[in-house]
Amino acid sequence: MEFKLEEPPINIGADISVKSFEMIEQEIQNFPKVKNFTPDQVEVISRLIHTSTCFDEVLNNIYFSNDAINKVKNLLLSKAKIIVDVNMIKVGLSQFYLDTYQNEVVCYINEPFTYEDAKNNKTTRSYAAVVQAIKKHKNEPMVLACGNAPTYIYAAINTLIKEKVDLKNVALLLFPVGFVNVVESKAYGRKFCDFFDVAGIIMQGRFGSSTMTVATLHAIFKLIKDYDGTQKYNGK
Secondary structure, three states: OOOOOOOOOOOOOOHHHHHHHHHHHHHHOOOOHHOOOOOOHHHHHHHHHHOOHHHHHHHEEEOOOOOHHHHHHHHOOOOOOOOOEHHHHHHHHHHHHHHHHHHOOEEOOOOHHHHHHHHHHHHOOHHHHHHHHHHHOOOOEEEEEEEOOOOHHHEEEEEEEHHHOHHHHEEEEOOOOOOHHHHHHHHHHHHHHHHHHHHEEEEEEOOOOOOHHHHHHHHOOOHHHHHEEEEEOOOO
């Protein structure tokens, strides 16, 4: 019996990407729930499916607050700080988009003061890091992006309220994955977004990941780029 060497049927990166999204666009029509979403929301959903291959999980668990995508677009176009829970998100984000729209990514997870605060206050480092980040940037637009640590969500929401941050300048992208605190933290995030009319995109339940957080930001950056990044986006 002979083992034959094979090559990939498609071997060019750009071609692979195009083919992937063509397959997603075709297959997603088999899921009636897709009709419940706007075209911009479907763009985000397609990116999430692209990074996870999970149609049902994404479509059944994704939550968009009122006008969330347009609000996030406006924040990014206003040079919002992107405050993340882990460096994995920071590393994964496109430098082209960050440079084009002048969005600084802030992650204090490995800072000495974070270790000290976490130890003194008996919290996770993710909790301590986002508290410090919000306090430092509370007068600037901010997109709070979480893909790993649910304690980040509690810290972010509680600090936003305690520091009396203008919530029109805030968006939450919440995608932590796991078991402990995960479902509850996302439910807290949704309750916060609904109560205060804050922009939020949340992958409810246990499902999620840092890569899905990155995919969401990339989808929204692409929507900005495809519109016209030279002026403030107003949904028109």
